[in-house]
Amino acid sequence: MPKITARLALAACSVLALGLTPFAAQAKPAKAAAADQASDIPAKWEAPRPGFDYDLREVxxxxxxxxxxxxxxxxxxxxxxxxxxxxxxxxxxxxxxxxxxxxxxxxxxxxxxxxxxxxxxxxxxxxxxxxxxxxxxxxxxxxxxxxxxxxxxxxxxxxxxxxxxxxxxxxxxxxxxxxxxxxxxxxxxxxxxxxxxxxxxxxxxxxxxxxxMGDDWFHYGAFRQINLDYFTEQSSKTGKGEAVPRSSYDDYQAFLDAGTAGAWATTNGFKQLPWWNRLSSHPAYDSFxxxxxxxxxxxxxxxxxxxxxxxxxxxxxxxxxxxxxxxxxxxxxxxxxxxxxxxxxxxxxxxxxxxxxxxxxxxxxxxxxxxxxxxxxxxxxxxxxxxxxxxxxxxxxxxxxxxxxxxAQWPGVPQSGLTPFYLQASNGLATQPSSGADSYVSDPAKPVPFEPLPARFADHPSWATWLVQDQRFVSTRPDVLSYQTPVLDHEVRLEGAPFADLFARTTGSDVDFVVKIIDVYPPTYAEQPELGGYQLPISLDIFRGRYRGGFDKPAAVPAGQVQEYKFRLPTVNYTVKPGHRIMVQIQSSLFPLYDRNPQTYVPNIFFAKPEDFQKATITLEHGPDGQSAVLLPVVKP
Structure with missing residues (x-):
């Protein structure tokens, strides 16, 4: 054992003389021990905030x-x-x-x-x-x-x-x-x-x-699947919830594999969300x-x-x-x-x-x-x-x-003053009626993407700008029909809301139509060379065919019979310049942004079965059986 110094030995003897152990002699008073248990965090901390040029209040x-x-x-x-x-x-x-x-x-x-x-x-x-x-x-x-x-x-x-x-x-x-x-x-x-x-x-x-009708959840009855992530982020907890986990980098493939928005929701626990249950039980424009x-x-x-x-x-x-x-x-x-x-x-x-x-x-x-x-x-x-x-x-x-x-007032052109641009033979577009018809096969197994693949809802720069995406990436697909004017020798000024007015028949019993109005740039464009030949959509939307007779009155489409599908497109204030062309593109899907129409009429597309999804041949009429056109708000010179 080490030697004990004289001073320490004397101190030890004094402690023993008082009947205390050396350990007890070191104990703190009871009052001090209790004070030790108090929190170091004050009941309310008020920061002095020196140099702040504003007061912050939380109430x-x-x-x-x-x-x-x-x-x-x-x-x-x-x-x-x-x-x-x-x-x-x-x-x-x-x-x-x-x-x-x-x-x-x-x-x-x-x-x-x-x-x-x-x-x-x-x-x-x-x-x-x-x-x-x-x-x-x-x-x-x-x-x-x-x-x-x-x-x-x-x-x-x-x-x-x-x-x-x-x-x-x-x-x-x-x-x-x-x-x-x-x-x-x-x-x-x-x-x-x-x-x-x-x-x-x-x-x-x-x-x-x-x-x-046209904001976040649907557009004219077509459901916007991107909002499924929003539903969990917004309504799964009081704070910010999580997006739905992905097993695929490409949302196009992920939603195709899921089958329907309803199947996707069920797999990912959405039946726990009251908002999803309410929304999915009201697919039509009813009183809800x-x-x-x-x-x-x-x-x-x-x-x-x-x-x-x-x-x-x-x-x-x-x-x-x-x-x-x-x-x-x-x-x-x-x-x-x-x-x-x-x-x-x-x-x-x-x-x-x-x-x-x-x-x-x-x-x-x-x-x-x-x-x-x-x-x-x-x-x-x-x-x-x-x-x-x-x-x-x-x-x-x-x-x-x-x-x-x-x-001073808007729109500058009332609907009665809209100018029809009719679909023409050989993919033309003109202000005079034509004759004939054009067909394409819409296959739900191969829907038209809304942006170049891979499609990723989480990619905000891509999501924020898809509406101005060059449409050449789909223009050569056989299920996308394109019609365009000759090269313009004068400007065409558009002020107001265009309308799509399609006369079509299908071999299915339901159908969607996507209509795009496009400004086609000249093949070369000196001011910004990357815009040479650019197909810029200036107005586009989707319409679910079952609502052609009323948004609150869904009805099957009679197979093989010509029906009219007329709907408003987003507002424009745009001048198509000389040297450009006006193009119209028509297709039947815009995926995975919008859910797929099975093209077989079912009461609620959210819960369509795999066998409901069928190919359909869709024919656009521009002759005696119907003059398909887009109605443009052209300002007369």
């Missing part, structure tokens, strides 16, 4: 039924008499503002920097049941009425939130502007069904308005969809709030809502509504927009719009700052001429 705002909604508020330091810009979202209010960033301009999304410069208070709120907010989540919760027998909806939640804000933010001037894109555009539109008096301006951007279509609701309950409806000309997700809401309100005489359509993909208005796919613009069309149009529109009503030029009824970009056009 739970009570609704009329007691449910509290999680809300983030950013107030510039020293603010006095500033208006409030509010966005209500299912996409996590916390994600709209970076934490621990001293300068508000750096903390907000890039599209909000101009708003910071102009002087606004920012309000972001999680809607019911999502992220930090209480209550049950219901996908695009319908307005109170036949589909919602409760006392609350996104209209009342917006009203109650605004009411709390004007009473609790003395830094504000008591005025609120509403903004938001996609689902957040839905919440803006819902707020307009019964707005708080403090709401002075609104901008629904690419809003989800009618999910069956009609009663929550907001373009009808905003006319039934019009607001006096000045509203700027925004949409991209190539919006791959919500192409329908803004323009149809605007048109419905204008037709009902509500002149406080305006439409803006830019050369953008979905929500690109909130990003940089110098280009779209292969198309290039002079400058950042989105940033310029936000600075020169959007913020001045809000300032007019929230800051009493009249713009130099009043906002026109319609402001729509002309992608061919690369500039904005303003219109």
């Amino acid at each position: 739970m705002i009570p609704m009329r039924d007691g449910v509290k909604l999680h809300t983030i508020i950013a107030i510039p330091k020293g603010a006095k008499g500033l208006p409030m810009l509010m966005e209500r979202t299912p996409y996590d209010a916390d994600s709209f503002l970076k934490r621990n960033i001293p300068h508000l301009r750096d903390a907000v999304w890039s599209a909000n920097r101009e708003w910071v410069d102009d002087g606004y208070i920012f309000v972001y709120q999680d809607i019911r049941g999502k992220y930090g907010s209480q209550g049950p989540y219901i996908m695009t919760r319908p307005p109170r009425g036949p589909m919602n027998d409760s006392k609350t909806d996104d209209t009342t939640d917006s009203y109650d939130t605004v009411d709390w804000l004007v009473k609790n933010l003395p830094e504000s001037n008591g005025k609120v502007g509403l903004i938001g894109s996609s689902y957040d555009g839905w919440t803006v539109t819902m707020a307009l069904l019964g707005p708080h008096p403090a709401v002075k301006a609104a901008a629904p951007e690419s809003p989800m308005i009618d999910g069956w 969809w009609q009663d929550q279509a907001l373009d009808k609701q905003v006319v039934a309950k019009p607001s006096t709030v000045p509203t700027l409806w925004l949409q991209g000309l190539w919006d791959q997700e919500d192409m329908y809502g803004a323009i149809h809401s605007y048109e419905a309100l204008k037709a009902a005489g509500h002149d406080n509504n305006h439409i803006v359509m830019g050369p953008w993909y979905h929500s690109q208005v909130n990003r940089s927009a110098e280009s779209l796919g292969a198309l290039k613009w002079p400058g950042d069309t989105a940033a310029d719009f936000r600075r020169d149009t959007l913020i001045p529109f809000f300032d007019t009503y929230l800051k009493d700052r009249a713009p130099a030029t009043p906002q026109p009824s319609a402001m729509i970009y002309n992608p061919a001429e690369k500039h904005w056009d303003s219109f």
Whole structure:
């Protein structure tokens, strides 16, 4: 054993003399031991935030039924008499503002920097049941009425939130502007069904308005399979859920192997999701969809709030809502509504927009719009700052001429003034009727892809720009028919919504039609050589043939009998230049974006059986049995 020093030995003897062991002598007092158990984390930590140029508040705002909604508020330091810009979202209010960033301009999304410069208070709120907010989540919760027998909806939640804000933010001037894109555009539109008096301006951007007719879920009855991932991400948990796992890199093959959207959903556990069960049991445009279509609701309950409806000309997700809401309100005489359509993909208005796919613009069309149009529109009503030029009824970009056009009314051409371009023999397209017919075989086992393979829904750059994809990648397929004019010796200006008007017969008992209107560039194009011969779709959509007699009245197609299929295509403001051609492409699938039509009539395509999927020969008539055409909104010189 080591030797013990004299000092240590003496200390040990003293301890023993007191009847204590050396170990006990080292024990701490009981009070100190208890203190050791207290948490090192204070009950509430308040960071000093030195150098921050804004105050950040996080509150739970009570609704009329007691449910509290999680809300983030950013107030510039020293603010006095500033208006409030509010966005209500299912996409996590916390994600709209970076934490621990001293300068508000750096903390907000890039599209909000101009708003910071102009002087606004920012309000972001999680809607019911999502992220930090209480209550049950219901996908695009319908307005109170036949589909919602409760006392609350996104209209009342917006009203109650605004009411709390004007009473609790003395830094504000008591005025609120509403903004938001996609689902957040839905919440803006819902707020307009019964707005708080403090709401002075609104901008629904690419809003989800009618999910069956032409926004996210369906287009004219054809189901958009890309949203299956959205369903799990959005409704499998309160926060962000996961996309459906893939066993294949190529979604084209993965969905082909699954068979139907219903089979895919069942395999991946979707029967646990109430939203999927509701949607899949309503494949037709019945009251389930009609009663929550907001373009009808905003006319039934019009607001006096000045509203700027925004949409991209190539919006791959919500192409329908803004323009149809605007048109419905204008037709009902509500002149406080305006439409803006830019050369953008979905929500690109909130990003940089110098280009779209292969198309290039002079400058950042989105940033310029936000600075020169959007913020001045809000300032007019929230800051009493009249713009130099009043906002026109319609402001729509002309992608061919690369500039904005303003219109006192829109559309510039009524439907009665549409010009037919008839399908011709030898794949021609002309304003005079022709004679004859053309056929193709549509095989559900080999559907036409919506983009070059491999198709990957998770590839956002590809997904965002597929609507401007060069269509030469399918133009030589035998199940795609192409018709084009001779080379134009004059410009053809199009303003409004085209229509497809097809007369066709099929050997099956159901059919889909995809119609594309295309600007065919000259074989060489000096300004941008890669656009030589480019087939640029300027308007396209899909129509499910069983709804030819009414969207709420599906019916089998009589085999071998000519039927008319007439449907509206997306709005255009476009000039087809001399040296170009106008082309129309027609096909019967656009996969895997849209589910396959089995071409055998079944009550619910979601749950079609493998044996229901059959080849069909489809014949387009352009003679005595029917003059198939596209009806174009040509502006007469």
